[in-house]
Amino acid sequence: MHTGETESAPGRRDRRKRRTRAALTGAALRLVAERGLAQVTVEEISEAAGVSPRTFFNYFACKDDALVGDHAGDAARLVARLAAVPPEVPVLTALRAALDEVIDEVRTERELWCLRMEVVTRNPVLLPRLVAGNVETERAIAEVVAARVGVDPDHGYPALVTAVAGAAVRTAMTRWAAHPDGPDLADLVDEAFAALAAGLPQPDPT
């Protein structure tokens, strides 16, 4: 007998795992936001999440990972989306389109992301691991970009575009999280990509 839901039937087990994982990241972010990265131990995080310290390391390889979260799934979806965009579309436009889904998810977890970005900017050691800062992700995206453009891997163009786009997303997210009443994340990303496509023209000092 099935559990009832045919499509999204994660099962009690997967749910529990998700809940534990979320509890760990939540506790970690809250504690680190209060006291600072060095003043929080894994033991305290586990305690706050209601699991043993050993279990913490079953979910995350190190303390930092609990803070930045696991975005392997996001990355995979982004790559898939990018590959699905018709080849005629210019690379930057395609990347921007592929980002839609990820942006949406980030937006729905705004509070979490605000806390995360605050923690990350206050503990700069963490920043690089975010979003497309992940190297495996970048490599995967660069591969798809290379295929789109039809250029060999040595050309450097795919890596450049990927790294640059990642940097753009990163800055957009930082800005978005820093200003709760500011523009929407999607608009900030749009703005950044537009600036990229225009060759980063110097803005008027309004």
Add this chain to the structure above:
Amino acid sequence: MHTGETESAPGRRDRRKRRTRAALTGAALRLVAERGLAQVTVEEISEAAGVSPRTFFNYFACKDDALVGDHAGDAARLVARLAAVPPEVPVLTALRAALDEVIDEVRTERELWCLRMEVVTRNPVLLPRLVAGNVETERAIAEVVAARVGVDPDHGYPALVTAVAGAAVRTAMTRWAAHPDGPDLADLVDEAFAALAAGLPQPDPT
């Protein structure tokens, strides 16, 4: 009484410090290149460099730092150079010009940098810390950029340009280190910056 040399009088002491530091990074890079990051302990690195493990931590805050090296000085010089470029020069051009000095230093230590880049690409955890990946550096540069453009800190443009330029330099260095017989680092950086200024146009599939 002074030591004799007025300008560059490092003294026996400073020399020893430099030598020890270099020995530590050298040993660390060599060992990690051979065995992999996790298979090398601080004790082994110190042993190979001829100092005690405790001394290792007097030079570096953690194992990783010995591998990526300390580029605070480079960063400071870069910021100074950037501030010295006349305000009429467009931002990207100014950044490229300010990079000259750093590029030169990197070039003179090519072997070391090749080893370093190899280690870094094989242990992606390290990559973010390189060059302008450093967050403090980025913030400092962004500040100067903001002043150049005459725009308030919220505008996002300075952060965007800085992050994007950093990404460009990073990819150029990766490419440079990966191909010993390839083009010069300065040319690769030029190419990347030209692509940025042109809005990242899709290249012809030659």
Add this chain to the structure above:
DNA sequence: AAATTTCTTGCAGAAACTGCAAGATCGCTT
């Protein structure tokens, strides 16, 4: 040469992280 500063080192200890094996839980089969 004596005094001062700076660097090195060992020691003790906290915290991060891993492998292993026992026990609990879940999901499926009969």
Add this chain to the structure above:
DNA sequence: AAGCGATCTTGCAGTTTCTGCAAGAAATTT
């Protein structure tokens, strides 16, 4: 409903990373 296999949690023991402290060695200054 009972049982079986797979998965998850946990404790334990052990290694490694990293820090504070204080004594000793080396360089610099007076």
